Amino acid sequence: MKLTLKIWRQKGPEEKGKIVTYPIDNIDGDMSFLEMMDVLNVELVKKGESPVAFDHDCREGICGSCSMYIDGEAHGPDRGVTTCQLHMRKFKDGDTIYIEPWRAKAFPIIKDLVVDRSSFDRIMNAGGYISVNTSGNTIDANATPIPKEDADKAFEAATCIGCGACVASCKNASAMLFVSAKVSQLALLPQGQVEAKDRVLKMVEAMDEEGFGNCTNTGACEVECPKGISLENIARMNREYLKAMVKK
Amino acid sequence: MSKSALLKSSLAKKYWMALTGLFLCTFLVGHLLGNLQLAFDAGEDGRKAFNEYAYFMAHNPMIKILSYLTYISILFHTIDGILLTIKNKKSRPIGYAKNNANANSSSSSRNMALLGSLILIFIVTHMANFWYKAKISSESFPLHIIKIDVKDQMGQSQNIDLYHTKTSPIPKTDDIVVKNKTELYDKMANVKIAEGYKDLHSLVFAFFGQDKSKYGFPKNEQALFYTLFYVLSMCVLCFHLWHGFASAFQTVGVNHSSYNTIIKSTGKLFAILIPLGFAIIPLMIFLNQI
Numbered sequence: 001m002k003l004t005l006k007i008w009r010q011k012g013p014e015e016k017g018k019i020v021t022y023p024i025d026n027i028d029g030d031m032s033f034l035e036m037m038d039v040l041n042v043e044l045v046k047k048g049e050s051p052v053a054f055d056h057d058c059r060e061g062i063c064g065s066c067s068m069y070i071d072g073e074a075h076g077p078d079r080g081v082t083t084c085q086l087h088m089r090k091f092k093d094g095d096t097i098y099i100e101p102w103r104a105k106a107f108p109i110i111k112d113l114v115v116d117r118s119s120f121d122r123i124m125n126a127g128g129y130i131s132v133n134t135s136g137n138t139i140d141a142n143a144t145p146i147p148k149e150d151a152d153k154a155f156e157a158a159t160c161i162g163c164g165a166c167v168a169s170c171k172n173a174s175a176m177l178f179v180s181a182k183v184s185q186l187a188l189l190p191q192g193q194v195e196a197k198d199r200v201l202k203m204v205e206a207m208d209e210e211g212f213g214n215c216t217n218t219g220a221c222e223v224e225c226p227k228g229i230s231l232e233n234i235a236r237m238n239r240e241y242l243k244a245m246v247k248k
Numbered sequence: 249m250s251k252s253a254l255l256k257s258s259l260a261k262k263y264w265m266a267l268t269g270l271f272l273c274t275f276l277v278g279h280l281l282g283n284l285q286l287a288f289d290a291g292e293d294g295r296k297a298f299n300e301y302a303y304f305m306a307h308n309p310m311i312k313i314l315s316y317l318t319y320i321s322i323l324f325h326t327i328d329g330i331l332l333t334i335k336n337k338k339s340r341p342i343g344y345a346k347n348n349a350n351a352n353s354s355s356s357s358r359n360m361a362l363l364g365s366l367i368l369i370f371i372v373t374h375m376a377n378f379w380y381k382a383k384i385s386s387e388s389f390p391l392h393i394i395k396i397d398v399k400d401q402m403g404q405s406q407n408i409d410l411y412h413t414k415t416s417p418i419p420k421t422d423d424i425v426v427k428n429k430t431e432l433y434d435k436m437a438n439v440k441i442a443e444g445y446k447d448l449h450s451l452v453f454a455f456f457g458q459d460k461s462k463y464g465f466p467k468n469e470q471a472l473f474y475t476l477f478y479v480l481s482m483c484v485l486c487f488h489l490w491h492g493f494a495s496a497f498q499t500v501g502v503n504h505s506s507y508n509t510i511i512k513s514t515g516k517l518f519a520i521l522i523p524l525g526f527a528i529i530p531l532m533i534f535l536n537q538i
Contacts, residue, residue, distance in 0.1 A: 006345070019345055072348025098346035105339050171349065171358050172336035204259055213339030214258045214332050216360060217495040223352035235503030241259045242501060 001027040001088060004096040005040065007052055010109050017109065019098075029089035033076060034059060034066060036088055053112040059084040061226065064163030068113055069100040074165035074224040082163060082226045102164050104173035105211040119210040120162050120178060126206035127199035128182045130191050144190050154188035157181040159227040166221035166229075172213030177221040179207050180237035181229045187240050197244040204241055258335075265328050266499035268321040269492055273518065275318045280525045286452055287532040299392045299445035306446075326368060333361045357491040363484050370481035377455060377474075382446055390451075390464035391444030456533035467537075475534040482523035489519035 002025050010017025024043070027036050034056050041051035057063040066083035070076035076086045091097060099113065107115040132138060146154075158181075166177035183200050186192030192199070215234060222231045282305065285298055305311050349358060356363065382389065427433050431444075450460040457471030468474065493515030497503070502511065 008345070069344060072344065072346040073351055077348075077351070098344075100344055100346070103340050103342055103344055105341055169352055171340075171353070173339040174336075204257055208258050211339055212258075213336040214262060215499075216332075216336070216357065217491070217498050218353035218357040220349065220352040231498065232503050232505075235498050235501045238259060238262070238499060239501030241257075242263065245260070 001029060001091070001093045003027055003036075003091065003094070005099060006096060007099045007112070008101055009052070009112055010101075011111065013108055013110055017112075019100075027088050029087065031088045032059070032084055033068070033070065033086040033088065034084045053110075053114045055114050056084060061085045062161060064161030064226075067102045067115060067117070067164055067168070069098075069102060069168055071097050074102070074168040075163075075226055079223070080226055080228055082161075085226075102168040104164075104167050106173065106175070107164060107167065115164075117162070117164050119212075120164065120175070122210065123175070123179060123203055123206045124182065127195065127202040128186070129195075130186060131194055132191070141191065146189060150188045154185045157185035157188070157229065157233055160185075160225075160229050161227060163226060165224050165226060167212065169220040169224035170213065170215075171218060171220065172216060174215045174221075175207050175210070175212040176215040176234050176237065177225060177229055177231070179203050180233040183237045183240055184233040187236065196240065197247060200237060200240040200244050204237075261328055261332055262499045264324060265332065266496035268325040268328070269496045271317065271321045272325065273489070273493060273496075275314075275321075276522050276526075278314075280522055283529060284525055286449070287529045295392065295447075295449040298449040299447060302448045303445045322368075322371065326364070329361060329364050354491065356487040357495070360488065360491060363488040366484045367481065367488060370477075370484070373477070378448070378451065381451065382448055390447045392447035392450070392463070452529075453533055456530045456537075458533060458537045471534055471537075475530045478530040479527045482527040485526075486519050486523040489522065490516065493518050 002023070005022045005024055006019050007022060008017055009020045022040060022044075024036070024040055027039065031039070034054075037052060037054060044051045055065040055067055057065040059066075061082045061084060064082065066075070068075065068083045070083065070086070075081060075083045076090065078086050078090055101107075101109050101113045102115045102117075104115075106119040107117055110116050160178060160181035162178060164178070167173050167175050170177075183203060186199065187196055217231070217234075219231060222229065282301060285294065285301070288294075349355075433439065447463055447465070450463040450465045454460040454465035455468050455471065456475055457468060459467040461467070494512045497511050497515075
């Protein structure tokens with residue numbers, strides 16, 4: 001397969017970046033998108049050029065590192081996958097593929113396709129936790145009965161890998177799908193009730209401070225999310241916040 | 249924290265957007281139900297019924313409260329929308345070289361601010377054309393008096409049509425003066441004998457191309473332009489509601505698999521029927537003159 005890649009190159013956080021065109025040949029349909037990037041980088045290194053920097057870790061769709069905006073969509077045209085799970089057979093011989101970093105004020109570019117997503121960590125620090133007694137008397141989580149439906153919904157929310165595809169896809173660079181998944185997974189369980197009110201207020205406050213946009217319910221995040229996190233979570237966060245705002 | 253959160257936080261801004269939007273949806277229903285009679289009854293009976301209806305609307309204190317709520321909602325919805333749009337634009341200072349947004353969202357959902365701005369332009373034009381003429385610049389607004397009680401002259405009340413404009417004073421009634429815009433007084437005895445209805449029916453019909461000069465409203469020469477403008481504006485409203493109606497429910501936290509389908513289909517139906525109903529009014533009036 002012969003392709004033309006148009007990749008965002010940026011030397012550092014303060015540098016000016018631009019799209020650079022790279023022709024590439026001998027790409028197999030069974031390669032993953034990241035393997036294709038590896039092939040490109042080997043060629044670049046051989047030529048003495050600097051390889052394209054991109055985030056990657058597990059390469060099996062669970063770490064959420066491989067943030068790439070491929071051909072106008074987060075993680076490319078496939079659904080329910082991260083970039084490492086995207087295969088080159090999704091593209092045709094002769095295709096031109098745009099590869100860009102996540103674009104958001106709260107995700108500043110470090111180099112090329114690598115962005116700083118520590119804003120997500122700061123939102124988690126603001127309230128994405130529960131208090132558990134670890135003094136030796138820790139109560140087994142399974143000792144507390146939880147309705148199956150709640151447990152399932154909490155688990156579905158907890159599958160969020162914090163990759164940032166929701167922010168990247170949202171026209172407003174809003175982080176509400178991420179924040180709502182984190183709020184939901186704890187709000188649905190009895191262990192999360194102690195800090196429930198504080199949590200949603202603080203996490204939303206942190207989200208606003210990081211400079212993420214507002215949700216306008218376009219639903220782009222839900223479509224592009226590799227884990228299929230539902231908009232239902234945003235509605236739940238809206239309810240939780242309203243409750244907390246009234247009661248606080 | 250809660251007091252400032254009520255206005256400042258991103259979620260609070262969304263709640264206000266949704267609540268004012270839903271309130272404006274109920275306004276649309278009322279406004280349409282009242283004015284739809286313009287499309288179907290063009291004769292003298294229709295003129296009488298509509299002017300009486302308009303008089304009732306203008307003099308009912310409940311309606312007055314609702315109208316102020318509507319103005320406030322439009323203002324809030326607009327200001328909130330502008331603030332949200334500015335914040336959202338700032339959240340992505342550099343856009344994508346290639347963005348395939350159609351793959352994951354509808355174009356109406358992505359263009360709510362643009363659609364809203366167009367609707368605001370329409371509202372301003374609409375208010376200037378009707379509300380301003382009828383309410384503000386109405387010192388000599390043509391009146392439509394259906395019943396006039398002229399007891400001291402004829403002994404009985406009788407049906408006569410009266411109208412007056414700046415250029416043509418009230419005919420054959422030198423003994424009647426107009427006070428407070430719509431009240432008619434017997435000049436000699438200085439007693440109120442009737443209250444006229446502002447002839448809003450003729451105003452609307454003349455605006456969309458019918459010749460009502462016998463009631464003091466000459467035919468609007470730009471009626472074709474305005475008819476098209478109104479119909480196009482209703483298309484814009486349709487797209488705004490297409491996303492906005494269901495979106496408002498999601499924002500206030502109403503999202504559950506057992507009633508999502510109902511909310512979404514009601515929203516789409518609402519987005520089609522309401523603007524269609526409004527668009528029929530200028531269309532019918534304009535086409536009836538030809």
